Amino acid sequence: MPDTTDADGLTVGQVSAYLGVTVRALHHWDEIGLARPSLRTAAGYRLYTRGDLERLHRIVAYREVGLGLDGIRAVLDDTTADVTGALRAQRTQVAERIDRLQRLMSGVDRMIDAHERGPLLTVEQQAAIFGHAWNPDWPAEARQRYGDTTQWRRYAELSASRGPEEWQAVAEAVAGLDRALGEAMDADVAPGSPEADRLVERHREVFASYFPLTREMQVCLGRMYEADPGFAAHYDGIRPGLATWFRRITDASARAHGIDPDTATWR
Incomplete structure (x- = not known):
């Protein structure tokens, strides 16, 4: 003093x-x-x-x-x-605040992890959910390639809130779409037909599990599915020629919405 x-x-x-x-x-x-x-x-x-x-x-x-x-x-x-009672009440409030802060910290940690590596799953969980053909290095490669984009940020935000059950639902939706695409190709569904257009819309809806997909972006994906050896192998493994067929139905749908597939850009 x-x-x-x-x-x-x-x-x-x-x-x-x-x-x-x-x-x-x-x-x-x-x-x-x-x-x-x-x-x-x-x-x-x-x-x-x-x-x-x-x-x-x-x-x-x-x-x-x-x-x-x-x-x-x-x-x-x-x-x-009642001084002791007032202090005990204050202690309870402090404990509740600490609990809220700990939950907040956990959420921040999950968001950091999701921005750094995508799905918050172990290698074993990834194999069980996405199949043994899944390469656990793919999310890291995607982050290196797309980590500065708005789409990766949205993907990370969604990933931070998902556990194995949610990812299982995403994987099942993707597998269901792949089957439907293969069956439609077998049935000679024509690009530009109502059935083909519904599949294009379904693809956009399923893909929204990763990030919102515009029609122009979808056209760009269709071209990548056809040109990229890894994607082409995946789709052609479902049905020979499926990658090209998917590109054709996305192009036809884009034209119906006033988009020129030849000039479409990632936007």
Whole structure:
């Protein structure tokens, strides 16, 4: 405690520096009658005595454990106040706040992991859900290639909220679409037909599990499915020529919506 006598008193600035509270807080406590300085200078400036400092110490101590000003006033001035009960209630609130913060931290960690590696699944879970042909390195390769894009960010946001059950549902939706595409090709469904257009829309809906897909982006995907050896092998493994057939039905659907497939871009 600073060396002072009640006759000397300390200024607001001195008390602020000593206690580590703002001058504004001290003025506010004075205005509401929580901690009023006992002295004034001839010019009207506040001066705090040793007794004032002791009260301020107590206020700061209770404020640091989270008690509100009304609660502090009751503890200091109400001789019937249940101080232990008030502190226990405050402890409960602190524990609840810690629990909320821990959940928030967990959510932040999941979001960081999802932005860094996509699906939050173990290698074993990925194999069980996506099949043994799935390469667990693919998400990392995709992040390296697309990590700065809006689509990857949306993919990461969705991935952060998904567990194995949700990913299983996505995988089943994709497998169901692949079967439907193969069956439609077997049935000689023509590009531009209502059935083909429904499959194109279904593809967009299923793909939204990763990120929203515009029609122009879908055209670009169709071309990639046909040109990329890995994608072409996947679709042609379902039915020979399926990659090309899928590209044709997406092109036909795009034209019906006023999009020229030859000039479509990823947007």
